[in-house]
Amino acid sequence: MxxxxxxxxxxxxxxxxxxxxxxxxxxxxxxxxxxxxxxxxxxxxxxxxxxxxxxxxxxxxxxxxxxxxxxxxxxxxxxxxxxxxxxxxxxxxxxxxxxxxxxxxxxxxxxxxxxDLRLAAGRRVALPHVAALLAGFAFYANSLVTAQLVQAPVAAGYGLGLSIVATGLCLLPNGVIMLVLSPVSARVSTAYGARVTLAVGTAVMALGYVVRIVDSRHLWVILLGAAVVSMGTTFAYSALPTLILRAVPLAQTASASGVNVLMRTIGQSLCSAAVAAVLVRHTTVLDGVHVPTLPAYQLAFAMAGIIALAACAVALAIPSDPSPDGTERTAGRPGPLQETALEGRS
Structure with a gap:
């Protein structure tokens, strides 16, 4: 080789x-x-x-x-x-x-x-959209790269040579984790605010990619790292709709929520292109076939982790919900939003 x-x-x-x-x-x-x-x-x-x-x-x-x-x-x-x-x-x-x-x-x-482009450009709306794009990127790298990594041939020195069915079983726990933790993330948002939940979720995603970089040769470590990323994804994805619904007028909630989902999809598409570029550029020849190297997979994980940290920074930059007395709230259930805040005007 x-x-x-x-x-x-x-x-x-x-x-x-x-x-x-x-x-x-x-x-x-x-x-x-x-x-x-x-x-x-x-x-x-x-x-x-x-x-x-x-x-x-x-x-x-x-x-x-x-x-x-x-x-x-x-x-x-x-x-x-x-x-x-x-x-x-x-x-x-x-x-x-x-x-x-x-x-x-x-x-x-x-x-x-x-x-309403002016409303969409306001910090309370634009920043959750940016965070959704980055979170979509970080989320998709977990399943995309994991599926290829565990199917890589054993002769490559790092692959597990799993079948398609076994690969699907490796990804199955991630969906179960997201299902189980959904009520937990809702309680965190109620207690501390959706902004904090989004920041914590994206930080946990970055932590999961650190685990993936440290060891991507053993199946149990791969499953652990993927599970940590899925935990963070659950918190991040549950917080995004709440942030959007609290930032736009009632008449625009459907379109604003749809745009937020679209931004996540765009982030996943960008991730697919970026991961493909990385894995194609760093290859080895194995029995006459080009296969990605282990550093290529680690580079993809590092890229996704950095994007997750960027999403965390964007989440912390989202303005806090105002309370009834006009001061900002960082925890607990927010008070009623002022019309000027909804419109994105001062």
């Missing part, structure tokens, strides 16, 4: 290593474009004056376009070259970003915007 250095013979090796990150980034863009409208669905009938049935065609048209164009573009790639078709698709996405920028400007100038 020998290490494979980064190719220096020419551009071919570099292009080969960039293929997976570029395709993963394209997958992220596709996921975002397909789901970004979902958080607005509950409010679109009211905002557009249309019936719910008419609005549902918006999602249907998007799905139909994806279903029809996927084989068409695949055939175009066979006929005219996959690189050309990929560049054309990325060009269309770049054009969509320009349209999005124009739309955002129009929404900021509108007296009755479809999406």
């Amino acid at each position: 020998k290490l494979v250095p980064i190719s220096s013979a020419g551009g071919a090796g570099i292009c080969a290593r960039l293929t997976v990150p570029v395709l993963a980034f394209g997958g992220i863009l596709m996921a975002v474009t397909q789901t970004v409208v979902v958080p607005l669905l509950p409010d679109l009938p009211r905002l557009t004056g249309s019936s719910p049935g008419a609005v549902s065609w918006l999602v249907t048209a998007t799905l139909l376009a994806g279903a029809v164009l996927t084989p068409v573009l695949g055939r175009a790639g066979d006929m005219y070259g996959k690189r050309r078709v990929l560049l054309a698709a990325l060009g269309l996405l770049a054009g969509a970003l320009v349209v999005l920028s124009v739309w955002c400007g129009q929404q900021l100038r509108s007296g009755q915007p479809l999406v």
Whole structure:
């Protein structure tokens, strides 16, 4: 078994290593474009004056376009070259970003915007969204990397060579932990506030990745580290909806909660791309097959741990809930929110 250095013979090796990150980034863009409208669905009938049935065609048209164009573009790639078709698709996405920028400007100038961007930019709303993106990144690395690590061949020096069924059983305790700890996280939020719960959860996630970095060769340590990350994920994910619901007006809770879920999904997509880039770049040759090295997995865990700590810092920066007398509360059940706080204005 020998290490494979980064190719220096020419551009071919570099292009080969960039293929997976570029395709993963394209997958992220596709996921975002397909789901970004979902958080607005509950409010679109009211905002557009249309019936719910008419609005549902918006999602249907998007799905139909994806279903029809996927084989068409695949055939175009066979006929005219996959690189050309990929560049054309990325060009269309770049054009969509320009349209999005124009739309955002129009929404900021509108007296009755479809999406209240000013409210979304306030610290009480924007910071939970950022924390959701980072927590989604940190959460997904746990299951994504663990599944690949335990299935790695034993000959690699660190892998366990488990089957797909055994790998699923290794991931099963994580779901059980999240189910059991959900009531506990709710009580913590009630006693100390959702902001503290989010900070504690993301810090525990970072601690779990420290365990993963220290030892990723023994199954019981792998399961322990994954369990610790799952514990932190439970606390973090249970606190995020509470923070959003307490920060926006009642009429916007559905769309704001949907955006928060979308941010978690984007974080998971970013994690998938980042982990793929790390594992592809650090490989060994084993029986003629390229497999990731153990330092590659440890680097992925370190990356996820740093992201979890960043989420913890963002959580601590979220403003505390105001109490009825106007002072800030850091623990216990918050008092009624002032309208100015809900609107994100001083």
